[in-house]
Amino acid sequence: MTTGYKGLENSVRNDSDAPVLEVRAVSKQFPVRTGLLGRKEFHTAVDNVSLSIKQGKTLAVxxxxxxxxTTLGLMVLDLLEPTSGEILYRGQPFSSRSGSNKRALRREMQVVFQDPYASLNARLTVREALTEGMIIHKIGDGPQDRERRALELLEHVSLPAETLDRYPHEFSGGQRQRIAIARALSVEPGFILLDEPTSALDVSVQSQVLNLLLKLQREFNLTYLFISHNLEVVSYLADDVAVMEKGRIVEQGPVDDIFDRPTQAYTHRLLAAIPRIGSSLT
Amino acid sequence: MxxxxxxxxxxxxxxxxxxxxxxxxxxxxxxxxxxxxxxxxxxxxxxxxxxxxxxxxxxxxxxxxxxxxxxxxxxxxxxxxxxxxxxxxxxxxISMIFQEPMTSLNPVFTIGYQIREAMLTHDKFKGESATSRARSLLERVGMPSPNKVLRQYPHELSGGMRQRVMIAIALANExxxxxxxxxxxxxxxxxxxxxxxxxxxxxxxxxxxxxxxxxxxxxxxxxxxxxxxxxxxxxxxxxxxxxxxxxxxxxxxxxxxxxxxxxxxxxxxxxxxxxxxxxxxxxxxxxxxxxxxxxxxxxxxxxxxxxxxxxxxxxxxxxxxxxxxxxxxxxxxx
CATH class of the missing domain: 3.40.50.300 (P-loop containing nucleotide triphosphate hydrolases)
Structure with a gap:
């Protein structure tokens, strides 16, 4: 089928060596008030974090x-401003973007959240949810074209065409997550932040959604930042992994290196704690 | 068998x-x-x-x-x-523990009170012995500084610590x-x-x-x-x-x-x-x-x-x- 999906900045996309996303020495501090007099102190949620992801790859945090x-994820989406450091998308720092350039960034970077019961607007039909972003970003020639695109999106996530006229409450958790994924794709992004996208799902539904995410990544050459606490899912989906502890990245590298040869005590503890089939408690 | x-x-x-x-x-x-x-x-x-x-x-x-x-x-x-x-x-x-240690504890009573309550309801341990048993239960579930925890309220504890308290309550009557x-x-x-x-x-x-x-x-x-x-x-x-x-x-x-x-x-x-x-x-x-x-x-x-x-x-x-x-x-x- 023809997808109707054409990426932005195609020439840049084909350059597979340049990172799509680059996080440079980013920190975020939140003020916390303590005591009656409200002495101001700071809590450092993210502490000097650097990472980068190449086109079509998945980095798990x-x-x-x-x-x-999660704080790191919000900053990567430009929904939270770093206290220090810089984030670049396709080589261009967030801070240098404004106006239409900023809007283009919003279109390029999408997100799928953990809880599909909370992340879909209950008052919008699936048609409205899928076309809202297209209207904002001026994608498609009129309502008919957008409808056609919405139908294609549903086909990509294996939902029937009737889905368009329904509301989120009519769907199961797994189906809602598919709708959320279709919505993310509706504006033809190059990058998707996946924030625990299968944690709320049953095992049998989890595998359906994971298969879908892999298929879409290959089809559209998508770049994923995958936030998770489930190391089994991470080892299945990700190319690289960054281990965070208390705001810092303590270790990062290819999945096989980190899983086979962790150098940090914390990574060791984390890996040892996974309840794998055939493993035993210590 | x-x-x-x-x-x-x-x-x-x-x-x-x-x-x-x-x-x-x-x-x-x-x-x-x-x-x-x-x-x-x-x-x-x-x-x-x-x-x-x-x-x-x-x-x-x-x-x-x-x-x-x-x-x-x-x-x-x-x-x-x-x-x-x-x-x-x-x-x-028969005792039961649940998934959500956040919602299973009563927020307005101390941990010590809630463990003692479980024992007093069933009359197995009374008075001072209930308090000392509550303390030893907390020790048993691996709670650091049990004496302090007895006087604390649920919101002062982390999720893992609350689940330990729930287990202590569940085990109170053996x-x-x-x-x-x-x-x-x-x-x-x-x-x-x-x-x-x-x-x-x-x-x-x-x-x-x-x-x-x-x-x-x-x-x-x-x-x-x-x-x-x-x-x-x-x-x-x-x-x-x-x-x-x-x-x-x-x-x-x-x-x-x-x-x-x-x-x-x-x-x-x-x-x-x-x-x-x-x-x-x-x-x-x-x-x-x-x-x-x-x-x-x-x-x-x-x-x-x-x-x-x-x-x-x-x-x-x-x-x-x-x-x-x-x-x-x-x-x-x-």
């Missing part, structure tokens, strides 16, 4: 709750 | 819902020996939590009720007991059976390993039996002696843990194991069970798994398979294994 991985 | 501590037979727990009669648990039978750990695995909506709540007789009324079956604990059918009698068993002989419903799902993976190790050690020391409800086959592999796999309100396969994981019989169990992502499968398409678990108000006719099954036979959409003994330790409900029927399971055909 793993860590336990409070390690700063 | 010893008489089982817990024997559940033909348990049916139904709910009246606006969408119709929901047969959440529909003919479940299993038994648990003293000191044994059994895991019930299944996806959301399979009926595993309702099975545990039925044993505790904490099924939300009036919508939910136990339609039929027996729950024999230490030779006595719990369903014959009065509310007062059941109350003296709950928390004393129960013979612990029902653990997804006890580590809300916790980080390193904390999860600590809690699972703790549960195993406590069980080894006290000899209690444990019924562990989980969706994680890795945890099952680490903790359980045997496993029951639930699908659509029924147990479709029962087996010792190692056998189940290495040689699953039921196509649903096979599918669940095959669909797990792992490093060795990187880049490959994962096996998928097509479709979703049907809603409990509309279980399919015949085998409830038939419309998702890759090994479907002609008989499967019309006739419900009976639980069949496959060998000495395993049983399976599937037409692929047409051996002699297990006694006492005829009523599942109804």
């Amino acid at each position: 793993v860590g336990e709750s409070g390690s700063g991985k | 010893n008489p089982p501590l817990l024997q559940v037979n033909g348990l049916k727990t139904y709910f009246n819902t606006p969408a119709g009669l929901s047969k959440a648990v529909d003919g479940v039978s299993f038994s648990l020996q003293p000191g044994e750990t059994m895991a019930i695995v299944g996806e959301s909506g399979s009926g595993k939590s309702i099975t545990a709540l039925s044993i505790m007789q904490l099924v939300p009324e009036p919508a939910g009720y136990i339609e039929s079956g027996t729950i024999s604990f230490d030779g006595q059918d719990l369903l014959d007991l009065t509310w007062e009698q059941m109350r003296s068993i709950r928390g004393r002989q 129960p013979r059976l612990l029902l653990a419903d997804e006890p580590t799902t809300a916790l980080d993976v390193t904390i999860q390993a600590q809690i699972l190790t703790l549960l195993r050690d406590l069980q080894r020391d006290t000899g209690m039996s444990m019924l562990l409800i989980t969706h994680d086959l890795g945890i099952v592999s680490q903790v359980a002696d045997k496993v029951a796999v639930m699908y659509a309100g029924q147990i479709v396969e029962q087996s010792p843990t190692n056998t189940l994981l290495s040689n699953p019989l039921h196509p649903y169990t096979q599918g669940l194991i095959a669909s797990l992502p792992s490093r060795s499968r990187r880049g490959q398409e994962l096996y998928t069970l097509e479709g979703v678990v049907p809603p409990p108000t509309r279980w399919p006719a015949g085998c409830r798994f038939h419309d998702r099954c890759s090994k479907r036979l002609q008989i499967c959409d019309s006739q419900m398979p009976l639980a069949t003994k496959y060998d000495d330790t395993r049983s399976v409900s599937c037409h692929l294994y047409p051996a002699q029927e297990m006694a006492g399971n005829q009523e599942r055909l109804k």
Whole structure:
């Protein structure tokens, strides 16, 4: 089928050596007030983090709750400004973008959240959810063309055409996650942040969604930043992995290196704690 | 073999819902020996939590009720007991811990008060001895600085610490059976390993039996002696843990194991069970798994398979294994 999906900046996309996303020495501090007089202190959620992802690759950020991985994700989406450091998308720093350039960035970078029950607007039909972004970013020639594109998106995520006229509450968790993925794709992004996209799903549905994410990545040459605490899923989906602890990246590299030869005690502990089939408690 | 501590037979727990009669648990039978750990695995909506709540007789009324079956604990059918009698068993002989340690504790009382309350309700320990026992319970569940924690409130503790408190409360009266419903799902993976190790050690020391409800086959592999796999309100396969994981019989169990992502499968398409678990108000006719099954036979959409003994330790409900029927399971055909 013809996809109707044509990426932006095609010439840049084919340059596979330049990183799509680059995070350079980024930190984020949040003010915390302590005591009655409100003495101001700072909590460092993300501490001097650097990473980069190449075209079509998946980098996973793993860590336990409070390690700063979600804060990092928000900064990568330009929804939160770093206290220091810089983030570049296709070589261009976020800070240098404004106006239409910023809007183009929003279109290029999409997100799929953990909870498909909370991330879809309950008042919008699937048609409205899928075409809203197209309207904002002026994609498609009129309503009919957008409808055609919406139908193609549904086909990509294996949902029937009737889905268009329905509301989110009519769908199961796995189907909603497919809708959320289709919505992310609706504006033809090059990069998708996946924030625990299968954590809320049952095992049998998880494998459907993982297959879909892999298929779409190959088809559209998508770049993924995958935030997860599930190391089994990470080892399946990711090319590279960055391990976060208390706001810092303690170790990063190709999945096989990190899983086979972790050099940091924390990575060791994390890997040892995975309840694998055939493993035993210590 | 010893008489089982817990024997559940033909348990049916139904709910009246606006969408119709929901047969959440529909003919479940299993038994648990003293000191044994059994895991019930299944996806959301399979009926595993309702099975545990039925044993505790904490099924939300009036919508939910136990339609039929027996729950024999230490030779006595719990369903014959009065509310007062059941109350003296709950928390004393059978305890339960839940997934959410955030919502299971009362935010306005101290940890010490809540542990003592569990003991005082059952009159086993009183006064000063209750406080010192609360302290030793906290020590036992690996709580650092138990004296301080006794005076703290739930919000001052982390998730892992709260779950330790919940376990301390559950163990306060030295129960013979612990029902653990997804006890580590809300916790980080390193904390999860600590809690699972703790549960195993406590069980080894006290000899209690444990019924562990989980969706994680890795945890099952680490903790359980045997496993029951639930699908659509029924147990479709029962087996010792190692056998189940290495040689699953039921196509649903096979599918669940095959669909797990792992490093060795990187880049490959994962096996998928097509479709979703049907809603409990509309279980399919015949085998409830038939419309998702890759090994479907002609008989499967019309006739419900009976639980069949496959060998000495395993049983399976599937037409692929047409051996002699297990006694006492005829009523599942109804």
